[in-house]
Each structure stands twice: as structure tokens, then as C-alpha cells.
Amino acid sequence: MPTSLRMKELSGTAVPVRGDDIDTDRIIPARHLRSITFDGLERFVFDDDRKEAGGAGKAGGARGVHPFDDERYRGATVLVVNRNFGCGSSREHAPQAIHRWGIQVIVGESFSDIFFGNSAVIGLPCVTASPSDIEALLTAVEKVPSTPVTVDLDALACVHGSVRFELTMPRNIRDAFLSGAWDTTGMLLDRFDEVRDVAARLPYVSGFTQR
Amino acid sequence: MGQTLLQKVWDLHTVRTLPTGQTQLFIGLHLVHEVTTPQAFDELRARGWKVAFPNRTFATVDHIVPTRHRQRPFLDVMAEDMMSALERNCREYGVPLWNLGDANQGIVHVIGPELGLTQPGLTIACGDSHTSTHGAFGAIAFGIGTSQVRDVLATQCLAMEALKVRRVRVTGVLPRGVYAKDVILAIIRRLGVRGGVGYAYEYAGNTIERMSMDERMTICNMSIEGGARVGYVNPDETTFRYLDGRTFAPQGEAFARARQWWSSLASDPDAIYDDDIEINAEELTPVVTWGTNPGQAIGVGESIPTPEQTPEADRAGTAEALEYMGFRAGQQMAGTKIDVAFIGSCTNARLSDLREAARIVRGRHVAPHVKALVVPGSAGVRAAAEREGLHQIFRAAGFDWREAGCSMCLGMNPDKLEGREICASSSNRNFKGRQGSATGRTLLMSPAMVAAAAVAGEVIDVREIA
Numbered sequence: 129m130p131t132s133l134r135m136k137e138l139s140g141t142a143v144p145v146r147g148d149d150i151d152t153d154r155i156i157p158a159r160h161l162r163s164i165t166f167d168g169l170e171r172f173v174f175d176d177d178r179k180e181a182g183g184a185g186k187a188g189g190a191r192g193v194h195p196f197d198d199e200r201y202r203g204a205t206v207l208v209v210n211r212n213f214g215c216g217s218s219r220e221h222a223p224q225a226i227h228r229w230g231i232q233v234i235v236g237e238s239f240s241d242i243f244f245g246n247s248a249v250i251g252l253p254c255v256t257a258s259p260s261d262i263e264a265l266l267t268a269v270e271k272v273p274s275t276p277v278t279v280d281l282d283a284l285a286c287v288h289g290s291v292r293f294e295l296t297m298p299r300n301i302r303d304a305f306l307s308g309a310w311d312t313t314g315m316l317l318d319r320f321d322e323v324r325d326v327a328a329r330l331p332y333v334s335g336f337t338q339r
Numbered sequence: 340m341g342q343t344l345l346q347k348v349w350d351l352h353t354v355r356t357l358p359t360g361q362t363q364l365f366i367g368l369h370l371v372h373e374v375t376t377p378q379a380f381d382e383l384r385a386r387g388w389k390v391a392f393p394n395r396t397f398a399t400v401d402h403i404v405p406t407r408h409r410q411r412p413f414l415d416v417m418a419e420d421m422m423s424a425l426e427r428n429c430r431e432y433g434v435p436l437w438n439l440g441d442a443n444q445g446i447v448h449v450i451g452p453e454l455g456l457t458q459p460g461l462t463i464a465c466g467d468s469h470t471s472t473h474g475a476f477g478a479i480a481f482g483i484g485t486s487q488v489r490d491v492l493a494t495q496c497l498a499m500e501a502l503k504v505r506r507v508r509v510t511g512v513l514p515r516g517v518y519a520k521d522v523i524l525a526i527i528r529r530l531g532v533r534g535g536v537g538y539a540y541e542y543a544g545n546t547i548e549r550m551s552m553d554e555r556m557t558i559c560n561m562s563i564e565g566g567a568r569v570g571y572v573n574p575d576e577t578t579f580r581y582l583d584g585r586t587f588a589p590q591g592e593a594f595a596r597a598r599q600w601w602s603s604l605a606s607d608p609d610a611i612y613d614d615d616i617e618i619n620a621e622e623l624t625p626v627v628t629w630g631t632n633p634g635q636a637i638g639v640g641e642s643i644p645t646p647e648q649t650p651e652a653d654r655a656g657t658a659e660a661l662e663y664m665g666f667r668a669g670q671q672m673a674g675t676k677i678d679v680a681f682i683g684s685c686t687n688a689r690l691s692d693l694r695e696a697a698r699i700v701r702g703r704h705v706a707p708h709v710k711a712l713v714v715p716g717s718a719g720v721r722a723a724a725e726r727e728g729l730h731q732i733f734r735a736a737g738f739d740w741r742e743a744g745c746s747m748c749l750g751m752n753p754d755k756l757e758g759r760e761i762c763a764s765s766s767n768r769n770f771k772g773r774q775g776s777a778t779g780r781t782l783l784m785s786p787a788m789v790a791a792a793a794v795a796g797e798v799i800d801v802r803e804i805a
Contacts, residue, residue: 148656149532149632153770157777158751162403162417164377164424166485176777211652212533215566215632216770217749218468219375220484241536241568242468245500246484298500300360309359312486313388316363316494320391322354323496326365327392330351331600332458333367336593 133308135253138233139278140205142269142288143195145174150209151216152243156225158217169221170228196229200273208265209236213254214243223247233279235286235295237262249312253281253297253305261286261293281305341607343504344573345539348479348604352462354496361498367461368478369396369491370447371434373403373425374751375466379489380428388493393433395495397456398425400438401446405753406714406741409439418752432492445717445743448472448685452556453719455585459574459601464491469685469767471562474571475555476578477604479539481568502569503537503613508544511621516802518695519554520687520765520785522546524626524636526558526618527565532634535567538613541606542572546620552581553691560686561767564633573605625801627672628769628783630660635769636783639800642669663771664780665759672782672798677763679756680705680793681774682738683714684748684766687786692765693724696790697732699805705737706796712739712754714746738793750775763792 160172174196181194195201207226213236214222223246226234234247234254247254257265268288269275278287281302284295304310316323327333354363376398383390390396403418413419429436437443443450448469451457459477463470468482483497490497507526526540540562547555555572562570572578579598582588589597624638635657637643643661645668646654661668666675682688682696693715705711713733715721721743724730730740747754748766755775756762762774762781769781782798791801 147659148653151632151768151770153749153768153773157772158749159775161374161751162415162421164420165381166378176772179777212536212566215532216468216563216768218466218470218482218484220466220486223484238533238536240533240566242482242484242563246486249484249486249490300500304359304361307358312498313386313490313493315357315359316490316496316498317388319355320494323363323365323391323494326352326354327495330365330367332461332589332597333395336589336597336600 133251133311135251135305136282137278137280138205139276140232141201141203141274142206142208142265142277143201143204144208144266144269145195146210146266148211149215150213152214152219152222153216155214155222156219161219161221166221166224166228169225173225173229203230205230205232206277206279207231207234208262208269209234210262211237213239215240218242218246220246220250223250223252227252235262235265235279248301248304248310251310255279255295255297257286257293257295264291340611341609343541343606343610343612344477344571344604345479345502345504345541345569348460348462351460357498359498361500363496364462364499366464366491366495366497367395368456368463370451370463370465371396371398371488372447372467373400373421375485376488377421377424377428378485379492380432382489383492390432390434390492392495396434396492398429398434398436399444399447399450400425402745402749403752404439404744406744406746407753409742442718442722445719446685446688446745448560449689449716449720452476452552453717455582455588458582458588459578460604464497468563469560471568471570472556472560472685474559474562474569475552477571477574477601479569479571482563502539504541505535505538505614505616506541506543506612507616507618509542509546509618509620510544511546511619513546513620514623516625516787516805517623518785518787519550519557521623521626522620523558523561524628524633524783525623527561527634528636529618530565530616532564532632533566535562535565538567539569539571540565540567542570547572548575551691552577553689556689557686561633564767574601625785625788627788627798629664629666629672630657631663631769631771633767633769633783635660637672639673639798640671642671644668673800675761675782675798677709677782677792677797678760679762680709680711680789681747681762681764681766682712682786682789683716683746685716686767687765688714688716688720690720690723692786693720693729696786697729699787699790699801700736700738700794701732703736703794705793709793709796711737711793712741712747714741715743717743747774749773763789763798765789
């Protein structure tokens with residue numbers, strides 16, 4: 129695997145987006161899926177939530193503005209979220225929009241299965257931590273947006289200021305990021321003979337013609 | 340030790356354990372549509388890959404297609420681009436496409452079963468989270484993202500993590516006016532919208548066993564709304580009868596052999612489950628959602644909970660949902676005025692859904708302030724409904740009778756809510772902005788309840804009028 133695909137330590141500032149069950153319709157409303165490329169999706173990440181926060185001056189960061197519009201979080205590379213982030217639709221546009229905005233790792237209490245997989249396959253690790261550690265991280269970056277945050281996938285630890293807490297991530301996925309093997313297609317094409325063997329032994333592939 | 344259907348099907352489709360520790364899983368059926376695939380085909384082209392098994396992928400158009408004016412080119416230039424891209428990709432890679440105007444066009448999760456493509460024992464993937472629908476046949480079916488669509492096209496395989504299995508046993512006779520939709524909404528309410536993360540749900544028990552395939556599809560469809568990427572029902576006589584004679588189902592002697600294989604895949608009586616729960620169907624009433632996720636639901640005669648009545652961890656979400664919806668804790672959903680009534684979507688737009696809705700609106704009329712539309716799930720459903728005269732019943736009652744597509748379920752075609760409109764909807768998601776207006780409001784319920792709400796102009800208990 130090329131070294132460029134390997135990920136071990138990700139550092140930067142963090143942007144907090146509070147709330148449980150933030151679904152992919154909120155991350156990227158369906159009208160922005162009307163495109164044959166992923167280019168430019170970052171402009172529309174959290175589009176409706178950002179407009180709501182800006183318009184009504186609520187449901188957002190400390191100053192009545194959505195964190196993704198808050199200048200203090202410009203350039204953030206770590207996204208901090210609560211529970212079941214990315215539930216709903218399987219649209220890969222959701223992690224694509226977040227990734228293209230500049231986020232390199234998401235730290236949260238939990239993620240939906242499909243969002244987690246879609247993120248992994250595009251090289252965007254999602255790591256989980258306990259509610260109290262997440263709350264402390266959210267509070268820290270809300271108070272001091274310039275707080276440096278480091279996510280160490282090897283040690284499975286997150287450091288912000290003088291605080292260090294444990295992260296969890298399925299071992300397989302973590303190893304894939306560490307070794308740079310998260311780009312799946314090549315791996316699946318390797319030993320393609322075995323794929324043909326499986327196809328040959330499945331009765332429906334041959335239309336149940338063999339006794 | 341016995342095995343579940345999930346374990347059996349998983350093992351049969353396992354190619355190998357990948358260096359990452361994930362399973363390389365062979366995909367028996369791949370369904371594609373216009374929205375989540377253009378980038379996948381582009382990558383294939385860029386990397387010089389072919390479609391590995393072109394006869395195991397089938398395409399249709401559903402998400403962006405208008406349901407009223409279908410002339411090409413579409414007025415929406417971006418939608419037109421997506422249509423052209425799919426047509427070009429299918430032509431170039433030899434993938435069959437059921438396009439607008441074809442008798443088999445429709446919502447991908449409606450046509451798969453209808454054509455007999457969906458069969459027990461298959462692994463099925465599609466770039467759409469409601470792929471869980473196909474689990475009704477005893478298939479292991481799940482939604483994937485665009486990069487995984489690329490993987491399936493190029494390799495007919497996916498790199499997957501193993502799933503746990505929770506058996507959800509539903510027992511007893513469903514009371515009058517209570518449908519499969521109410522059962523799944525009740526399951527999600529009980530287990531929560533994240534209760535199924537990491538799980539496949541096996542729906543079992545005599546209530547499920549008595550259900551038709553249409554009803555089982557409604558249940559499995561919304562598994563993902565409970566966090567479970569996969570939901571399935573063990574195949575049985577109902578499954579086999581449904582499949583017999585369908586276009587892509589095995590025929591004659593092959594069908595007999597298939598049936599034997601399908602039967603062998605059902606979970607063994609002594610299978611071990613990671614979790615097991617039971618729901619008493621006889622206690623259920625028609626369900627309506629009041630919030631912004633499908634778990635925020637109550638029986639039509641109940642009151643919306645106060646944040647204090649919900650578990651501590653859900654209080655903030657309850658308060659936020661109440662604020663968005665403009666509802667008060669303690670109020671009942673019955674009596675809530677609606678603006679739009681939508682009967683459609685991969686959850687509830689099959690023939691039996693339309694029959695039940697038509698039975699309720701027959702001889703009645705949609706309330707003057709309500710916009711009402713019926714969008715059949717497929718061209719096949721539409722034609723069958725018209726043969727029975729259902730379109731005339733709906734039209735006479737003041738409903739729009741549309742062409743097949745995803746329509747107002749998801750707000751990426753011309754069918755959308757406007758402003759703060761409230762929609763009684765037979766679809767699957769009541770997320771903020773889901774139906775195309777950033778401030779629009781969705782009340783999920785059964786098609787019969789939508790029909791009743793359309794007529795009354797407000798949410799009512801369908802049992803009061805039918």
C-alpha cells in the first residue's frame with residue numbers, strides 16, 4: 129500500500145456539532161444529491177441547519193451561528209459529535225461533504241453502521257468515546273476553539289490540552305487505516321478466482337439448473 | 340448448535356477473510372438507481388475496470404423522476420444529467436435498465452420483489468438504505484454507499500463487518516385498523532432509533548408468519564430506521580407462493596429445487612440469538628409520529644410525552660423535536676390539522692396498500708384544504724391498481740393519481756412540501772426537511788391512516804371511519 133494512504137495520528141482544531149441522531153438528510157439535504165459528481169458538496173454540508181441557525185439565531189454554536197459557519201472553527205480538521213451520528217439514508221454524499229469541508233476524523237459517542245462504513249471507505253475514520261469524555265471535549269472546544277486536538281489511531285487515544293482519553297474503534301478498521309488498506313476495491317479484486325468459486329457453488333447463480 | 344438464516348447466508352457468500360479481518364462477501368443481486376451510482380461508474384472508467392458480473396446488476400430510475408410531467412429532457416437540468424448518466428453507464432457496461440415508460444420501472448425496492456429478482460438466500464446490495472426491504476424474502480439485504488457500489492460493480496463483493504442478530508418476535512392477532520406499518524413503528528418506538536446499530540433484526544412470531552409478503556416488506560423496509568442495517572423474515576410457504584411464476588424466479592423443476600434450498604436456509608429452531616425480544620400485537624393501536632425521528636411515535640389515542648417522561652438521554656432530543664414540529668407535550672396527535680396527504684414510497688406503495696387506502700376513501704372526499712396524492716410504487720403496481728379501478732376511486736375522492744417513483748418521500752424531485760406544511764405520510768422518515776422543505780413537517784402513519792387524515796383534514800383514528 130502507498131504510504132500516503134496510511135493514517136496514524138491526526139491533529140488539528142476541532143468543530144463541535146452537538147445533538148443525538150443527526151441524520152444524513154441534515155448533513156446533506158437530498159436536493160444537493162442532484163449531481164453526477166461529489167465536487168463542491170462541502171458548500172452544502174449541514175445546509176438547512178446552518179440556515180436555521182443563521183436565520184433564527186438558535187440551535188447552533190455559542191453565538192447563534194452554526195459551528196460550520198463560525199469563523200472560530202474555520203480550518204478545523206476534527207469533528208466532535210454525540211450519539212448515532214449519520215443515521216438514515218445511505219448517501220455517501222454525507223461523509224463526502226464533511227470530508228471535503230476539511231474534516232479528517234470524527235470523534236463521537238456512536239455512529240450509524242452505514243455512515244461508519246461509508247466514511248471508512250473514503251478514508252475518514254470515525255472513532256468513539258464515552259459520553260463524559262465527549263462532553264469534556266465538546267465543552268473544551270466550545271470554550272477555546274483553538275484547542276489543539278490529536279487523535280492517535282495507533283494508541284487509540286485523544287488528547288486535548290492536558291486531557292487524554294481512550295478511543296474505541298473496531299480493530300479491523302483501525303488496522304486498515306494504520307496500514308493504508310482502507311481502499312477496498314484492490315483488496316477485493318485480489319484472488320478473484322475465489323470469487324468465481326463462490327459464485328459457482330451458489331445454486332441461484334446457475335438458475336438452480338444443477339441437481 | 341443451530342444457526343440463524345443470517346449465519347447460513349453469510350457463510351455461503353463468504354469468499355475469504357480479508358487482511359483487514361473483514362469478510363469478503365459475494366453479492367448475489369445488485370440493484371442500482373440514478374442517484375448513488377454515477378460517481379461509481381466514473382471511477383470504474385477512470386481505473387479501467389469492468390463490471391465483474393453484469394448479469395447480477397439491474398437498474399431503474401426512481402429518486403429524481405417527476406411523477407406528473409415526464410417529458411425529456413426534464414426541466415431540472417441536474418436531474419436530466421443524472422438520467423443521461425445512468426442511461427450511458429448502463430449501455431456502456433451492459434447493465435439492464437428499466438427506464439421511464441417501461442412496464443417494469445419503479446421504486447427499486449418495489450420492482451426487485453415484483454419481478455422475482457429478490458429471492459431467499461441471496462445477499463442483496465443497493466445504494467439505498469431501504470434495501471433492507473428485500474429481507475422480507477429471507478435475503479440478507481442492506482444499503483451501501485457509492486464507493487461500495489463501485490466495489491460491487493468491479494468485484495461483485497463487499498468488505499463487511501459481521502452483524503449480531505436480534506430476534507423480534509411479534510405474536511397475536513393484529514386488532515382492526517392496525518397494520519404492518521404500526522407494528523414496525525411500535526418496534527422502533529420500543530427499541531429506539533439506535534437500538535439496532537450493529538444488529539440484523541430477524542422478525543418472527545405468528546403475527547409475522549400470518550403476514551403477506553407486502554406486509555413483511557413494510558416491516559423489513561424500516562429496519563434501518565431502528566438502526567438495523569439488515570432486517571429479515573424466514574422464508575416460508577407465503578414466500579414461495581409469492582415467487583412462483585414471477586419473471587426472474589426459477590421455473591418448473593428449477594423452482595422445486597430452489598424451494599428446497601430456500602427452505603433449508605430458515606433459522607434453525609435451536610439457533611442462538613444475541614438478543615431476543617417479544618411484542619404483543621394485540622396491544623397495538625394505530626401509530627403516528629409526532630417528532631423528527633421515526634422512534635418519536637405514539638398510539639393515536641395517546642398524548643405526546645413531555646421531555647421529563649422520556650429517558651434522560653433523550654430529553655434534549657424530545658424538546659428539540661417539539662420545538663421544530665410546533666407541538667406541545669401532552670397534546671394528542673388526533674385533531675392535528677394536515678396540509679398534505681402522501682400515499683407512496685418503498686414502505687407503503689404496493690397494491691395491497693393502495694387497496695386498503697382506496698377502501699377508506701371510497702365514496703368520501705379529501706378535505707378542501709388538503710393536497711392529496713397517491714404515487715404507486717411501480718409501473719406494475721399502477722397498472723394493476725388501474726385494472727381494479729382504484730385510480731378512479733382515488734380521483735373521485737380528490738387525490739392526484741401519479742406515475743411511479745419515490746416522489747414526496749425524500750424531496751429531490753418536483754414533489755415537495757412547501758414552508759411549514761404538515762404532511763400525513765405513508766413513507767419512512769420524518770427527519771427535519773426530509774420532504775423537501777427545510778421547515779416542513781412529516782407525520783408517519785399507515786396508508787389507511789393517511790387516507791383517513793386526507794378525508795378528515797386532520798389526524799384521526801382510522802377505526803372511527805372504517
